[in-house]
Amino acid sequence: MIIFTYDKTFDGLLSCVFFAYEQKIFPDSILAEDGQKPLFVDASYHVVTEKEKAVRVWKSLEKKLSRFARNMMLSVWLSELPETEMLLFRYIRKNTDHRKGIEMNFGDDDVLRIKDIALKVGTDARKLIQFVRFQETADGIYFAPVTPSYNVLSLIVPHFKARYADQPWIIYDTRRNTGLYYDRRSVTEISFSPQTLSELRLGILDKEKVSEEEALFQQLWKEYFRSITIKERLNPKVQRAHMPRRYWKYLTELQ
Template sequence: MIYTYDGSFFGYLSAVFDGWHDGLAQIEDICPREGEGSLFGETRFVPTDNGKAQRILDALLEKCGPKTCHYLYYAFLSDAAGTGLPLLQYLRLAFYYKKEFLYHLSDEPIWTVRQWARRTGNERHKLLGLARFQELSDGLLYCRLRPTCCVVPVMAPHFVRRFPAERWVIHDAGRHFGVYYDTEEAVLVTIPQVLPQPQLSGEEKAIEKAWRDYYRTIAIPARRNEALRRSYMPKKYWPSLIEMK
């Protein structure tokens, strides 16, 4: 049986809950509804059930501690190929080892999930420093990114603390969704694939021009080191950086 879900973390946990209830031996895969399901296997779509997902998280937190939940969530956000079964095996081992779980890195599913989680954490750390907000004509602060991992949801709490009195949105252009903050609450929103060019405020245009001029002025051609720059500012992020446009 191939269990499919809506692509969300709680959707995945809902599919795990149903698969566990039906019998782990008959689970062939757990993947998003738009994923790589087999053409020949029986498929069952599991709707998201927050109650089922919360039961798994509460049990995991109680038996294994918060770090185990953290690694599970960050590994899910890595968007690596074929995460469904390794994450399930990670959960099975977590409930087996309980409080000793984090010491069993020699188990392949545990090590693999930790590496996926590290990838997500590293990209989140990089983008917290590279994210650029632009002020639009209506005062909204807009940040457009195209990350490899699905890090926008775990970046949002940092900017809620940093800009508590501002309206802003962080747009994941590759996944067509974002986090919108209205000075009170941060929510996930769907963003159309085709958007009109954002209308920047007059002050934003002046600031961007001044920043690009400053960036070019302080550069020392004789000390240009492209390899070092790419190590701190990976080239895949350049389209989102004002100074690189």
């Protein structure tokens, strides 16, 4: 078995592709440099990420693949599934070796798997846009904790920058302990301490951390939700179908 190790970045993966063709060595597995290696290995190569080489690989893909196909590749990368590295490596290799590329060859298992994962990642991003709930903090920042199945925060930034361009906000992925802070000008990646993270995973901020107006509106919204509820027509099964349960802890009306 031949394995490549790399720094777990997308540029690093593209550098692995360049290294494979440069050295004419093709891996059976691609692992993070600090990951656990298989017991039996014939050869192991550590691939250093080189931006220039990564760009060359990407530009070659631009000649073979449509923008839609390249976006699907990026979505697969954001899925963070264990199979991601080798799936993308095989997909890139097949498109590189084929004269016209294999983007439309749906008889190929890797093409179908790329499409399937990209669809799931895209669905996760759309649901996040639909169900994210902001809470105004005491210092005037609109804060929304989330737990997406995939690492999709980067996919939803354009929507929220356009939709809430005039107010500062934070969307925080409590599963991956990373978030995005928008200060009305640019978006910055942030992370919180483990203690703060444990509090955020509860979904709703403590009363002392939200603004007085936010606390008032939360109470009004709960009362409104209760007043319009018709108990005889409650249908939890349908409710879960339209609003997945994993989003419930972020909904004020369900607290």
